[in-house]
Amino acid sequence: xxxxxxxxxxxxxxxxxxxxxxxxxxxxxxxxxxxxxxxxxxxxxxxxxxxxxxxxxxxxxxxxxxxxxxxxxxxxxxxxxxxxxxxxxxxxxxxxxxxxxxxxxxxxxxxxxxxxxxxxxxxxxxxxxxxxxxxxxxxxxxxxxxxxxxxxxxxxxxxxxxxxxxxxxxxxxxxxxxxxxxxxxxxxxxxxxx
Amino acid sequence: xxxxxxxxxxxxxxxxxxxxxxxxxxxxxxxxxxxxxxxxxxxxxxxxxxxxxxxxxxxxxxxxxxxxxxxxxxxxxxxxxxxxxxxxxxxxxxxxxxxxxxxxxxxxxxxxxxxxxxxxxxxxxxxxxxxxxxxxxxxxxxxxxxxxxxxxxxxxxxxxxxxxxxxxxxxxxxxxxxxxxxxxxxxxxxxxxxxxxxxxxxxxxxxxxxxxxxxxxxxxxxxxxxxxxxxxxxxxxxxxxxxxxxxxxxxxxxxxxxxxxxxxxxxxxxxxxxxxxxxxxxxxxxxxxxxxxxxxxxxxxxxxxxxxxxxxxxxxxxxxxxxxxxxxxxxxxxxxxxxxxxxxxxxxxxxxxxxxxxxxxxxxxxxxxxxxxxxxxxxxxxxxxxxxxxxxxxxxxxxxxxxxxxxxxxxxxxxxxxxxxxxxxxxxxxxxxxxxxxxxxxxxxxxxxxxxxxxxxxxxxxxxxxxxxxxxxxxxxxxxxxxxxxxxxxxxxxxxxxxxxxxxxxxxxxxxxxxxxxxxxxxxxxxxxxxxxxxxxxxxxxxxxxxxxxxxxxxxxxxxxxxxxxxxxxxxxxxxxxxxxxxxxxxxxxxxxxxxxxxxxxxxxxxxxxxxxxxxxxxxxxxxxxxxxxxxxxxxxxxxxxxxxxxxxxxxxxxxxxxxxxxxxxxxxxxxxxxxxxxxxxxxxxxxxxxxxxxxxxxxxxxxxxxxxxxxxxxxxxxxxxxxxxxxxxxxxxxxxxxxxxxxxxxxxxxxxxxxxxxxxxxxxxxxx
Numbered sequence: 001x002x003x004x005x006x007x008x009x010x011x012x013x014x015x016x017x018x019x020x021x022x023x024x025x026x027x028x029x030x031x032x033x034x035x036x037x038x039x040x041x042x043x044x045x046x047x048x049x050x051x052x053x054x055x056x057x058x059x060x061x062x063x064x065x066x067x068x069x070x071x072x073x074x075x076x077x078x079x080x081x082x083x084x085x086x087x088x089x090x091x092x093x094x095x096x097x098x099x100x101x102x103x104x105x106x107x108x109x110x111x112x113x114x115x116x117x118x119x120x121x122x123x124x125x126x127x128x129x130x131x132x133x134x135x136x137x138x139x140x141x142x143x144x145x146x147x148x149x150x151x152x153x154x155x156x157x158x159x160x161x162x163x164x165x166x167x168x169x170x171x172x173x174x175x176x177x178x179x180x181x182x183x184x185x186x187x188x189x190x191x192x193x194x
Numbered sequence: 195x196x197x198x199x200x201x202x203x204x205x206x207x208x209x210x211x212x213x214x215x216x217x218x219x220x221x222x223x224x225x226x227x228x229x230x231x232x233x234x235x236x237x238x239x240x241x242x243x244x245x246x247x248x249x250x251x252x253x254x255x256x257x258x259x260x261x262x263x264x265x266x267x268x269x270x271x272x273x274x275x276x277x278x279x280x281x282x283x284x285x286x287x288x289x290x291x292x293x294x295x296x297x298x299x300x301x302x303x304x305x306x307x308x309x310x311x312x313x314x315x316x317x318x319x320x321x322x323x324x325x326x327x328x329x330x331x332x333x334x335x336x337x338x339x340x341x342x343x344x345x346x347x348x349x350x351x352x353x354x355x356x357x358x359x360x361x362x363x364x365x366x367x368x369x370x371x372x373x374x375x376x377x378x379x380x381x382x383x384x385x386x387x388x389x390x391x392x393x394x395x396x397x398x399x400x401x402x403x404x405x406x407x408x409x410x411x412x413x414x415x416x417x418x419x420x421x422x423x424x425x426x427x428x429x430x431x432x433x434x435x436x437x438x439x440x441x442x443x444x445x446x447x448x449x450x451x452x453x454x455x456x457x458x459x460x461x462x463x464x465x466x467x468x469x470x471x472x473x474x475x476x477x478x479x480x481x482x483x484x485x486x487x488x489x490x491x492x493x494x495x496x497x498x499x500x501x502x503x504x505x506x507x508x509x510x511x512x513x514x515x516x517x518x519x520x521x522x523x524x525x526x527x528x529x530x531x532x533x534x535x536x537x538x539x540x541x542x543x544x545x546x547x548x549x550x551x552x553x554x555x556x557x558x559x560x561x562x563x564x565x566x567x568x569x570x571x572x573x574x575x576x577x578x579x580x581x582x583x584x585x586x587x588x589x590x591x592x593x594x595x596x597x598x599x600x601x602x603x604x605x606x607x608x609x610x611x612x613x614x615x616x617x618x619x620x621x622x623x624x625x626x627x628x629x630x631x632x633x634x635x636x637x638x639x640x641x642x643x644x645x646x647x648x649x650x651x652x653x654x655x656x657x658x659x660x661x662x663x664x665x666x667x668x669x670x671x672x673x674x675x676x677x678x679x680x681x682x683x684x685x686x687x688x689x690x691x692x693x694x695x696x697x698x699x700x701x702x703x704x705x706x707x708x709x710x711x712x713x714x715x716x717x718x719x720x721x722x723x724x725x726x727x728x729x730x731x732x733x734x735x736x737x738x739x740x741x742x743x744x745x746x747x748x749x750x751x752x753x754x755x756x757x758x759x760x761x762x763x764x765x766x767x768x769x770x771x772x773x774x775x776x777x778x779x780x781x782x783x784x785x786x787x788x789x790x791x792x793x794x795x796x797x798x799x800x801x802x803x804x805x806x807x808x809x810x811x812x813x814x815x816x817x818x819x820x821x822x823x824x825x826x827x828x829x830x831x832x833x834x835x836x837x838x839x840x841x842x843x844x845x846x847x848x849x850x851x852x853x854x855x856x857x858x859x860x861x862x863x864x865x866x867x868x869x870x871x872x873x874x875x876x877x878x879x880x881x882x883x884x885x886x887x888x889x890x891x892x893x894x895x896x897x898x899x900x901x902x903x904x905x906x907x908x909x910x911x912x913x914x915x916x917x918x919x920x921x922x923x924x925x926x927x928x929x930x931x932x933x934x935x936x937x938x939x940x941x942x943x944x945x946x947x948x949x950x951x952x953x954x955x956x957x958x959x960x961x962x963x
Contacts, residue, residue: 002912005223009913062911063939092943099947100939101910
């Protein structure tokens with residue numbers, strides 16, 4: 001499969017020269033699930049946090065974009081409560097901007113950038129977005145609080161804490177996934193940020 | 195950190211076996227590239243179009259090579275295929291006549307379809323009195339395409355045949371898996387035919403009437419790809435028709451033994467076979483006609499290109515749904531030829547059709563089909579012409595009854611059950627007959643089974659047929675009336691990954707802005723109604739094709755009665771679809787809507803024409819040539835045209851065509867399964883799908899071989915460095931990729947993976963005049 005060979009190359013590249021602030025590794029024995037962590041950028045409300053993402057590589061990758069999702073709760077105009085990300089590189093044309101010459105590394109980098117620079121004009125979370133636009137201080141406060149609650153604690157905490165939390169998250173996220181993919185099978189995803 | 199742990203696990207702790215597997219894969223990948231590079235353009239296209247390439251590293255080179263050989267040999271194998279019936283899927287054996295009375299039939303069908311929609315492909319057959327039906331559905335989970343075909347036949351055959359059929363089915367139990375094979379094995383073009391042949395036995399045995407349509411679907415695709423992958427919609431239908439034919443033949447062979455036992459008239463059973471064959475021949479013309487649609491669609495596509503701002507919206511989510519109802523009339527083979535010629539001669543309304551047609555049907559194949567169609571008739575000569583002459587007058591039902599009674603007297607009748615179609619009831623035979631029949635049948639059954647064995651031979655008939663055709667002796671073949679309903683709901687979404695990863699099988703049908711194109715035509719005694727509609731708001735396009743070829747019953751006496759029954763059935767069908775048509779048309783503003791609404795009536799009218807040949811029935815043996823009046827009929831677009839069509843159709847030697855007054859549609863109830871159409875239409879959901887290029891457009895892009903001196907050395911799709919001799923494709927923006935990488939991307943997208951410039955711009959200029 002093209003996916004396999006390409007993924008292998010990508011993972012190699014990710015391990016040898018990872019983009020700054022991003023780590024990425026293959027989850028478990030599965031070839032199509034990748035985990036990544038993004039360090040919250042300095043000067044952002046996410047500073048100090050470590051945000052985990054789950055990356056599902058579809059069968060048709062790289063002809064289809066990878067599916068990325070935040071596992072760590074994050075207060076962000078373009079990321080919803082279940083961790084879904086509104087980002088055009090994660091969608092196929094004509095709506096999205098995915099192209100096979102992108103890869104997981106570049107997409108993760110662009111998500112990192114999105115964290116630094118939210119895009120309130122294409123919001124996934126309308127209230128957060130308006131907050132970001134019109135009451136930035138409040139937004140920053142909340143986002144920082146979320147980061148402290150979810151992103152910092154977990155990773156600063158003992159490894160055990162990590163292990164406890166992650167399985168749960170995994171389980172729940174799997175469920176979501178299963179549900180999600182099922183739906184997609186029936187009716188292909190209509191992804192729009194609204 | 196968690197990350198590092200797992201990284202190590204996946205990286206360095208990799209088990210040895212896994213590593214070996216990866217090595218194997220790499221080898222295979224290399225072999226794949228080598229293989230692709232060594233392919234000629236033609237071969238590459240062939241394999242790509244049939245989705246045989248897979249992805250690098252997936253299969254070994256040997257496997258690829260064998261696939262290539264297979265696809266290349268495909269056509270020939272098809273010829274020989276008649277002998278290999280193994281793959282057909284028969285999930286539900288024909289119910290014994292006693293159980294056949296099932297009032298809830300329609301609902302059960304619906305339920306079944308609902309399940310089918312989920313599960314994929316299913317075949318179902320059943321009996322109702324003298325009627326037998328077979329429904330086949332195939333769903334493509336990826337595309338949502340759905341195809342449903344239902345064939346109802348009114349059985350004039352003896353109960354013995356049924357028994358024989360059952361026996362046969364048992365013998366041919368390979369069915370369930372066979373379907374899967376078909377579904378998955380679309381690539382196995384060559385296999386298609388054998389499937390069909392298998393199917394046939396069932397049909398014929400159970401009730402000669404039941405035509406198996408499933409094989410068609412599977413078969414159809416391969417054909418398309420081979421013949422011309424481009425024709426998306428129309429082709430499948432055609433392909434379908436073929437399987438039927440093959441099916442029909444086996445039946446005959448089986449039936450014969452039975453008949454002979456029951457009554458020395460072996461010859462009687464055979465006529466059925468002959469009937470089936472004509473269908474095939476008929477089917478072909480459809481294909482040719484069908485193509486025009488496709489061709490029309492294509493231009494739209496080009497227009498659709500994002501570049502044109504106005505149309506872009508429309509293009510966005512084209513959904514093409516095709517509903518095809520095929521009721522195939524039996525035509526005399528000889529007539530068929532004439533008809534086909536006529537069709538070709540007549541200028542298709544749309545210029546596109548002309549161009550398209552030539553490529554569509556590979557001449558060799560056509561020849562084969564025709565040959566087949568001819569053959570059966572001669573052999574099965576004069577089956578009970580005498581019987582057929584039973585009193586004809588009265589209502590349709592009465593007439594039917596009379597017919598049956600006549601049969602009954604001869605001991606031929608099968609059990610009477612509630613027919614699927616209420617009106618057909620008249621034809622049903624009483625149950626007592628059935629029972630008695632069965633008792634007598636027992637002895638007969640065995641012989642019949644023996645006959646079943648002969649089936650494969652029957653399939654070989656292609657060759658035999660040719661000979662037979664030469665020796666046609668005037669005899670009135672007895673043909674069971676069959677109504678085939680072929681419902682095809684197909685969604686064509688440009689960007690959709692139907693047949694994921696395959697470029698070839700993708701069809702592009704897009705409608706132009708022009709709303710509500712409505713074509714109404716009859717061909718070879720059949721009618722085909724095509725109407726396409728595009729909804730601007732929803733950016734949705736429907737193309738619905740309803741084809742109703744009527745299979746004529748050659749039997750003199752029976753002919754009329756059956757034709758009446760047929761009419762009523764057809765009327766029902768049309769009524770059902772009329773609703774559908776109304777449903778679809780009602781939304782549209784165009785004046786065509788009126789026509790659409792009235793179509794059922796028109797169709798009924800048209801259908802009546804075939805009946806005109808009742809007189810011919812009287813001539814028993816001598817009447818070997820049955821008037822395919824219907825065949826000649828060509829109604830186009832306008833009802834008035836229908837009459838003209840009749841005139842144009844030269845009645846065969848024995849036949850006369852005389853138009854009948856239109857029958858008013860009074861049937862309160864439409865066939866239950868017609869609701870399915872609604873079901874599927876309503877279930878249609880819109881999706882945003884990216885658009886890709888057509889194969890032609892892709893092929894128009896330049897290709898070259900990689901040379902060491904090139905600066906850019908990595909394909910950014912697979913992130914693999916080019917190797918010497920790799921085939922590269924260069925996009926207008928001068929970015930290059932592996933051919934197989936970029937082809938796949940372009941089949942679903944229209945921009946360069948690197949710079950996102952539209953590839954189509956240049957492609958359009960080239961292709962659009």
